[in-house]
Amino acid sequence: MMAIRRQTLVLATLLTPVTLFLGVFFLLPLLIIALFSVLTPGLYGGVEWAFYHWNYGRIFGWADDIIEVYEPIYLQILMRSLGFAALTVLLCLILCYPVAFWVSRLPHRWRMFFLFLITLPFFSSLIVRLYAWLLILKPSGILNTVLIGVGAISEPLEILYTPAAVVLGMVYVMVPFMFLPLYSAVDNLDRALIEASMDLGATRLQTFLKVVLPQTLPGILGGAVIVFIPSVGNFIVPDVLGGAKGLMIGNLVEQQFLSARNWPFGSALSMIVMAVVLAVLLGSMAAAKRKGGQNA
Amino acid sequence: MALLEIRNARRDFVTPEGGKFAALDGIDLDIGAHEFVTLLGPSGCGKTTLLRSISGFETLDGGAILLDGTDLAALPPFRRPVNTVFQSYALFSHMTVARNVGYALEVRGEDRASRERAVAEALEKVGLTGMGARKPSQLSGGQRQRVALARAIIGKPRLLLLDEPLSALDRNLRQQMQIELKTLQNTLGIAFIFVTHDQEEALTMSDRIVVMRAGQIEQIGTPRAIYRHPKNRFVAEFIGETNLFALTIDRIEAGQAMARTAEGLELLLPAGAAKVGDKAVAVLRPADFTLSDQGIAATVTKAVYLGSDLHLFVQPAVGGAEIRVTARDSASAPKEGTKVHLAYDPAAPHVLEAA
């Protein structure tokens, strides 16, 4: 009896801080976003406390003829964001998978060294690394200077401020996040499975497609989720490297809040981003559960 | 009044599938203040659950545990005058041996000087004088075991609980520690409750053995009583090697009963209250048989060499199960295929009370 009461007291003391803190500074803000997304935009920014149902409509192109006319651009930007994020995941996968394989086959000391090398840039500032890409990709930047100097091209390549630059930047930023789960999956792969597959007559390619890929699938999915979610809502990379053609939904949200001062619309856009994130999370959890059932 | 009284202790567990089973199914037990009691049984019999109920890490669903008449249920583990030696020793790896051992006094707020004296004394009792400055990671398994022991006795508990403390040690070390534990218990004069699944250990160390199975007590008694007079088949087979004979009583004369197995093997039993035609199960230990020129006719099917002894499996001529016999090894010891005769002391067979 006394033991239980003492236990409850200790437990309450341990849990109260996080409950209060996250409840107030995490849940409440999210609820406010949800609330604002259905309110009327104020004339000079802020909100008017009246229900306004067109915020979501505007995203998909409809207008209420009071504020704007039909503008499918928001939908385009949303689709572009999803596309960029998906492309980022794919490119990260293609880049990281072979390297993960290579590192996992190295002798132990080298393995530690290269793992350290991969995670090291993570510790240096994101904005610094993106700024560096600016220096590299500029028309007067290193890449062009080298290529022109070597004679490979005569005119500078216009990479900066194109969608390509945005994807490149995001891939660069996300590579460590994809690498670690992938490496973990590849490292845990039982070599005996590969040997068994070849023993039974499968070629290297077949072994890779039929044995290695399926076995490392959980790592692939995990990495994909960890990369996709921040990529969708990213606004730094498109802001630094993207220009007008690389605008993503994150930039849109930032604009609505800081320049256009249309908070309800910005909130609606945020809600869409949240919805995408939740869909991806739920999807990955369902996939994990199904895989778990298969392996049982 | 006994030091520890356990009255109808019950503890139920829910399986992952949702079924309920009783880890403790109505345990009644008294422990004296200076006794060495062993809880013996196969895995899952409830002996560890019972131990943890006494120390306070499990709560009973029914019944009570009384220490000196006080119900322990109201006391959380850190208030009970009971200490535990854990199976994994559970030494604090971030503390020195000295601090580990003195921990109970440290949390009571005793001053450093008296703590240091008590620690030195405790270390001496377990034979680890001078090891105070080391860390657990620098010690061998046997030494760690002693630290766990010293740590548990320094607070002068009324009762010490030991959860299979010797299971991680090799055979020689284990036998040595058995003797040391028994000596320590005598020196300290407190009660020890010892949990093990090793029946040899139980026989060696205990004042009394509590044989448990499936949450219930099968039999309580001194080692000799349990060994010589097991109550039922389970206890008979759990302790020591045994031969069981399913018999029917043929005739009774002069206080002895002549009984016979289905195959026709004949045994003389103490008559007791038996009547002709009764069925009985008799226990005869391998050491109860001797090889002679008269007795049960049998052929040796297997001879297992055990150092000083030979463990023989013999097939009775009339048929039936193999009988196990222990004989001293010598040049004339029988080999496989030899025909032998088994003799036994008529007082040796023990009839089981129950199946």
Next chain:
Amino acid sequence: MRNPLGWATLTLFSLLFFLFIYAPLLVIIGYSFNSNPVNMMIWEHFTFDWYRGLLGLGSRVADANNRAAYIESTDQMLRALRTSLMVAAITTTISTVIGTATAIALARYRFAAKGFYNGFLMLPMMMPDIVLGIGLLIFFVTIGMNLSMLTIIIGHCTFLTSYVFIIVQARIAGLDPALEEASADLGASEWVTLRKVLLPQLAPGIVGGALLAFVISMDDLVITYFVAGTDNTTLPVFIFGMVRRGVKPEINAIATMMIAASIVIAALGLWLRARKTE
């Protein structure tokens, strides 16, 4: 599975990969030694001037006209750095305490809402920064709170608590619960057991979590960008502003120093991890 040609190709691919990862860093480090104050892309000659300027040791490069602006922007940079450090220190402390407490609660106690809490704590990490930043911005404005260093700290703690929680949770899962039972068995109450046994055992995990929280806080851009207000700025936000407005050459020097600092911290973390396994 070693055919030499395949392995060679893989090795080449991997080395190019590492080159790709490190190219930007090498570029910055290289340019930080370029003395050209007008166009940093054109190499003039090697110099330590930018570093000297940042460390307050004077510089030959900036001429009289530029001097005022030069000092001012260096000043701003250093102030931003100081703000970053203070925010990171306070945030690390708060989030480490809360995150550790939560990890202990979820690992050592049985209660109905445990599954909920596990999921709940993952959410701040999974939410995109921009949603968190926006949410906090309109939250603070709605309740009438001024944007200040306090709001930055609150913003950081929101998601850093989860990071610390995960790391400590992983550490606590590897501990032997028998140690805490032994402590209770020997007479220590819950708080004493926590202090004398659990926390020391958790120390490597707590330090690891704190280190990670510090690094992430120092580097945070998006959330800080929204909740910092006009009077305060952290180093990443300052650099971001510079990148947008127009870059000064000394940005390379400070970036290089940040890279150097990150190498030191990463090495520290690695050394701690190596010590942990004993």
